[in-house]
Amino acid sequence: MIPLSWYLIFAAALFSLGLYGVLARRNAVALLMGVELMLNAVIINLIAFWRYIGFAGMSGQAFAVIVFAVSAAEVAVGLALVISIYRRRNTVVAEDIDMLKF
Amino acid sequence: MDAMQFVFLAVAAVTLAAAFMVVSSRSLIHSALWLVLALFGVGVVYVLLNAGFFAVAQVLIYIGAIAILFIFAVMLTRKVMQDTGPQQNSNWWYAALVAVGIFASLFYMLNAWSGFNTPLPALANEAGLISDLGLAMVNTYLLPFELASVLLVAAMIGAIYVSYTKK
Numbered sequence: 001m002i003p004l005s006w007y008l009i010f011a012a013a014l015f016s017l018g019l020y021g022v023l024a025r026r027n028a029v030a031l032l033m034g035v036e037l038m039l040n041a042v043i044i045n046l047i048a049f050w051r052y053i054g055f056a057g058m059s060g061q062a063f064a065v066i067v068f069a070v071s072a073a074e075v076a077v078g079l080a081l082v083i084s085i086y087r088r089r090n091t092v093v094a095e096d097i098d099m100l101k102f
Numbered sequence: 103m104d105a106m107q108f109v110f111l112a113v114a115a116v117t118l119a120a121a122f123m124v125v126s127s128r129s130l131i132h133s134a135l136w137l138v139l140a141l142f143g144v145g146v147v148y149v150l151l152n153a154g155f156f157a158v159a160q161v162l163i164y165i166g167a168i169a170i171l172f173i174f175a176v177m178l179t180r181k182v183m184q185d186t187g188p189q190q191n192s193n194w195w196y197a198a199l200v201a202v203g204i205f206a207s208l209f210y211m212l213n214a215w216s217g218f219n220t221p222l223p224a225l226a227n228e229a230g231l232i233s234d235l236g237l238a239m240v241n242t243y244l245l246p247f248e249l250a251s252v253l254l255v256a257a258m259i260g261a262i263y264v265s266y267t268k269k
Contacts, residue, residue: 002110002150004220008212010114010147014121014140016205021125023197024190029130029175033137036168037121040144043156051151052220058238061153062246065239068159069250073257075168079175080261087267092179095191 007048015041028082028094032075039071110150117143128189130176138169152225155232 014037021034043064050060086092120140127133145160212218225231239247 001104001222002107003218003222005212005218006110006114007147007151008218009209010118012205012208012212013118014144015208016201017118017121017125019204020197020201023200024194025125026189026191027130029172029179030125030133030189033124033133033172036137036164036172037124037140040141040164044144044147044151047148047151047153047156051153052223053217055223055225058235058242061155061235062238062243064153064156065235066246066250068156068163069254072163072168073253075171076257076261077264079171080265082175083178084264086179 004048004052007044011041011044011048014038014044026093026095028085028092028097029079031094032078032082035078036071036075039067039074043067106150110147113143113146113150117147130180131173134169134172134176137172138165141165141169152231155235 018034018037018039018041021037022031025031025034046060046064046067050058050064054060082092085097089097091097117140120136120143123136124133124140127136141160141164145157145165148154148156148160
């Protein structure tokens with residue numbers, strides 16, 4: 001029998017790895033990969049709390065569906081922005097993208 | 103240690119190792135492929151949590167759509183950032199410090215919470231979970247569900263508009 005704490009520790013570790021990726025990587029596409037890892041950790045937390053504490057209702061799963069949709073929208077717009085910047089500036093390095101108007 | 107615990111520990115170890123490779127691999131294509139493995143491990147965790155719908159959605163949406171989108175983006179922007187040169191910025195040491203600090207403080211705070219070691223409660227109607235979710239999405243959570251679809255359409259139109267090049 002797996003206690004709730006295992007899922008929470010696993011999700012916290014996954015979130016921290018994603019956070020490291022967001023803060024440390026230079027490539028903008030790699031930053032978005034880190035964001036995906038963090039969102040997955042959040043969804044694990046939502047579903048684990050639903051299964052262990054709120055399993056009488058469906059609030060946790062409904063919330064997780066919304067997070068799924070938001071993360072799909074986020075990655076679509078994010079990658080479109082990266083490709084647009086690449087076409088105009090010929091770079092995908094996050095620290096070189098430091099102007100609001102090209 | 104029973105079979106469920108063994109499966110969880112093995113999946114968690116593989117997923118965390120894959121996630122570490124995602125953030126540390128030099129080649130971005132390798133990062134994207136490790137991301138597929140990490141997302142698949144998270145899908146197995148959903149199965150362990152009796153959330154079958156999310157396991158299927160994980161494979162269809164994350165692995166089938168998002169990871170492929172990442173691979174497309176990496177291949178479209180490959181020319182300027184080859185696999186040589188530093189992949190981490192100069193502040194990576196602070197980033198590692200912040201990540202470890204966040205993990206340690208999360209662990210500390212969760213450890214102080216009384217429900218941290220809640221045992222697994224038995225599910226009453228395991229077969230009806232997906233239909234329950236579907237009913238909840240069109241009854242109680244109808245407005246957020248419709249808002250999510252509006253958000254997806256807006257994101258799709260926005261992504262096309264942003265990446266469209268005028269000839």
